Amino acid sequence: MMSAKRYSFLMENQSESLTLQEYEEGWHFCWDWDGLLIHKDDVEFSCCSCQSGEFIRRKHEKRNLFLASSLGIFLFVTFLCWLYIRFYG
Numbered sequence: 001m002m003s004a005k006r007y008s009f010l011m012e013n014q015s016e017s018l019t020l021q022e023y024e025e026g027w028h029f030c031w032d033w034d035g036l037l038i039h040k041d042d043v044e045f046s047c048c049s050c051q052s053g054e055f056i057r058r059k060h061e062k063r064n065l066f067l068a069s070s071l072g073i074f075l076f077v078t079f080l081c082w083l084y085i086r087f088y089g
C-alpha cells in the first residue's frame with residue numbers, strides 16, 4: 001500500500017518511477033493533473049484522459065470482466081449441482 005510518506009516522496013521526486021506493485025494498485029503520475037500522483041479510486045482519475053490512465057482503466061475493465069465471467073461460471077456450476085442433487089440425489 002502507498003504510505004503518506006512514500007506519496008510525498010514521490011511527489012517531490014517526480015523523476016522517481018513507481019514500483020510495479022504501485023502501478024498494479026492503480027497509481028500513476030497524471031499529466032492531465034500537472035504530474036499529480038493519483039490512484040484509480042481518486043476523483044481526479046475519473047476526469048483523467050492521459051495514456052497511463054487509459055491503460056489502467058482498460059486493464060481494470062479486463063479484470064472486472066474476468067471476475068464477472070468467473071462468477072458466472074461458478075453460479076452455473078452451482079446450478080448444475082443443484083439440478084443433480086434435486087433430481088438424482
Ligand SMILES: [Zn+2]
Pocket residue numbers: 028029030031032048049050051052053054
Ligand atoms: Zn492520468
